[in-house]
Amino acid sequence: MKVFMLGWEFPPFISGGLGTACHGLTKSLSNLGIKITFVLPKPIETSHSTHVEMLTPAHYRPDQIGEEFIETTGELKNIRFHTIQSPLHPYTTPEEYQKRLEEIIQQKKLLSVESRQVFDQWLKKEFEGGHVEPAGHYGGDMYSEVHRYAAAAVRLALQQPDFDVVHAHDWMTYPAGIAVATVTGKPLVVHVHSTEFDRSGEHVNQMIYDIERRGMHAASKVIAVSYLTRNIILTRYGVLGEKVEVIYNGVEHEENNRLSAQQVGIRSDEKIVLFLGRITMQKGPEYFLMAARKVLEEIENVKFVMAGTGDMMHRIIEMAAQMGIGHKVLFTGFLRGDDVNKVYQMADLYVMPSVSEPFGIAPLEALNHDVPVLISKQSGVAEVLTHVLKVDFWDIQEMANKIVAVLKYPPLQMTLREHGNFEVRKLKWSGAAARCVQVYQDLVPAMK
Amino acid sequence: MPSVCFYFQVHQPFRLRHYTVFDSADTYFDEFKNASICRKVANKCYLPTNRLLLKMIQRYEGRFKCSFSVTGVVLEQFQKYCPEVMSTFDALAETGCVEFIGETYFHSLSFLYSRGEFTEQIDQHTDLIGRLWGQKPRVFRNTELIYNNQLAETIESMGRFDAIITEGADRILGHRNSNFLYRPPNCQRVRLLLKNYALSDDIAFRFSNRGWEEWPLDAPKFSRWIDQVNGCGHMVNLFMDYETFGEHQWEDTGIFDFMYHLPEHVLRHPDNNFKTPSEIIDSYPVMDTIDVPHVISWADTERDLSAWLGNAMQSNALHELYKIEKLVKQTQNAAIIEDWKKLQTSDHFYYMCTKYFSDGDVHKYFNPYDSPYDSYINFMNVLSNLRLRCREALTEQNVAEQAS
Secondary structure, rough: OOOEOOOOOOOOOOOHHHHHHHHHHHHHHHOOEEEEEEEEEEOHHHHHHOOOEEEEOOOOOOOOOOOOOOEEOHHHEEHHHHHEOOOOOOOOOOHHHHHHHHHHHHHOOOOOOHHHHHHHHHHHHHHOOOOOOOOOHOOHHHHHHHHHHHHHHHHHHHOOOOOOEEEEOOOOHHHHHHHHHHHHOEEEEEEOOHHHHHHHOOOOHHHHHHOOOOOOOOOOOEEEEEEEHHHHHHHHOOOOOEEEEEEEOOOOOOOOOHHHHHEEEOOOEEEEEEEEOOOHHHHHHHHHHHHHHHHHHHOOOOOEEEOOOOHHHHHHHHHHHHOOOOHEEEEEEEEHHHHEEEHHHHHOEEEEEEEOOOOOHHHHHHHHOOOOOEEOOEHHHHHHOOOOEEEOOOOOHHHHHHHHHHHOOOOHHHHOOOOOOHHHHHHHHOOOOOHHHHHHHHHHHOOO | OOOOEEEEEOOOOOOOOOOOOOOOOOEOOOOHHHHHHHHHHHHHHHHHHHHHHHHHHHHOOOOOOOEEEEEEHHHHHHHHHHHHHHHHHHHHHHHEEEOOEEEOOOOOOHHHHOOOHHHHHHOOOOOOOOHHHHOOOEEOOHHHHHHHHHHHHHHHHHHOOOOEEEEEEEHHOOOOOOEEOOOOOOOOOEEEEEEEEHHHHHOOOOOOOOOOOOOOOOHHHHHHHHHHOOOOOOOOEEEEEEEHHHEEOHHHHOOOHHHHHHHHHHHHOOEEEEOHHHHHHHHEEEEEEEEOOOEEEOOOOOOOOOOHHHHHHHHHHHHHHEEEEHHHHOOOOOOHHHHHHHHHEHHHHHHHOOOOHHHOOOHHHHOOOOOOHHHHHHHHHHHHHHHHHHHHHHHHOOOOOOOO
């Protein structure tokens, strides 16, 4: 079984859960003997690779502008990476995108003649000479960039057409998925890690919604990361229920976390409550702050750490100051690698107050680090975790009540930690990968 | 000649209301929820089953008998929320075919934490049963049939009980069976009535289970199983939650019909009869001594304390609760003491059980909370407030004493 997989990001260059999910899933698929060609819109800098062992770019051909082909060994031995130089970035807005694009245009011209031809052909066929500006012109909007990525992906697919299934992760890759599936006649699986309704609430970007809808309807099978997401796909995108499969994410289990237990003993008596995620509307950072203020009415020796960046960062910093709790809230910026481990080791409680969270891998990572977890009921991960505290994101009073309880009653923290860590061990990527293989096999019955 | 001995456990806790760390009111219990649950169960179980038993006692002219253990906290709720249940119990008491068993008024785990509190609650319960139905319990059962040798000694030393009811757990019986009377070591007066868990659970748990090979269970079949005890036992102790009838086993499972026709088939064999626990101990000799050094109970398959003391939250909550006993009693404040006692009801700790929590089984069914963690948080918040009230009451006392 060979899979042509389209993604946005991959560790160590990640800005959110999608990269983590792609890494965990592909690793486990690879262990099951599935061969994967993984196409990325961002270059991977091998010098920064940590847990992913990669060889140096083997075939870097200047004529294929911005594309790198990377062979890997070790735990990802069945995966080949292709990257396409592109400013596509998973968690971005069209405005931000515009800025990034201009920067890149400064540096180099973007599209090869060859790929522009393939793409234009496909574009004509797909959109009947419709409303889209040909990508080569570079109208400079995210929409055409998404289609330029699609064109490059089609070209790659045509070079190596020996795969069985196309698997596309989230909206930016759906047009590429549709294109590759159309050109090659292979079945398309779209994997919904998040929808426009999760990211933007009711103020959806129509263009993104249309791309998502088209992807879901063009796909032979849709994989949702939770029943919460499945419901959105059914009700908001009008996809038939029998086409949508729920496959929960997993978490990778790292050893050597025990160190943290010892460090707990030598720490000062100040408690730490952690928010780790993008500081953006979807993640509910303002609810975290409002709960923090309530907690501080009850408990003095506690600090609230907000790890991450995002479009609401400045507003949240100001908000903390206005509330008069600025000295109790620390902002660390975006953390990766060892810094993430460190912040988990310091934390007494991890809070995910998400307004809408299709799944939410971060709580699993927190549990993996022996940190008790408080999550919003509006998260997909709440469907799979029982040994955690749950609260409606808008219920500040109850959120604060539970935070105080964890800080005030040590047996609660202890029991949550013990049972939670045990429970999270059952949520493995290998299970998710096996379910994916089942989905592939149903679509490609001849293959075994 | 087996005597069938029915004992039904009747209990409802005073459930707590949602109580956050920011609350400061001294009302801890959810009046509305408790009232509605009490009325719901009364309509499904207590009323129809009490009426059924009355009908049976009349029909079989006193040859059908049974016994009840009704906790003080559920009686308070009957009086408050559905007094018609009280009148049906009154009618049952008047037949003379119903025996009431003694227990801790608050259905508490006090035996494990405070012997003083334990005997105090038994006395309180005994007084209530005497006041209501003119009976003085001769037989004792501890909360959830929690039992060991020490409990027997404590009960023996109270000097008014002749027997204790507990679980016929395999590990205390060994090669023996539960169908005889036994005696605890170091006790002269007190005897042991052991639950026949196989036959009890056939009614209480398996009755409506379509996956069970004996389903459907009817009165002739069950009475044949009772007949089989002939020659290897004096009695069959069928001990179960009263909510089995109509609540755990719904009316449409046929549980009421089963019960109504059971005596007819049991009594068809001339050697069979129905006896109350007191009649059993007056009729049969003690066969052997049963040594129970470790605590047993009737809960789950483990038949131990793990449903109430299985995790750190449960032991912490219980420990903190009994730690303030002295403080509470020093206040001599009736409302504070009453609240403290109501917090002792074992259900509060059962809700905190994390055993099987992920599997969503019977523990969940009885749990008003979404999770054991929520129940612990709620309980601890209430307890914090109670502790505060104690301190305030004592400060006031001191001020008053100094002024006088």
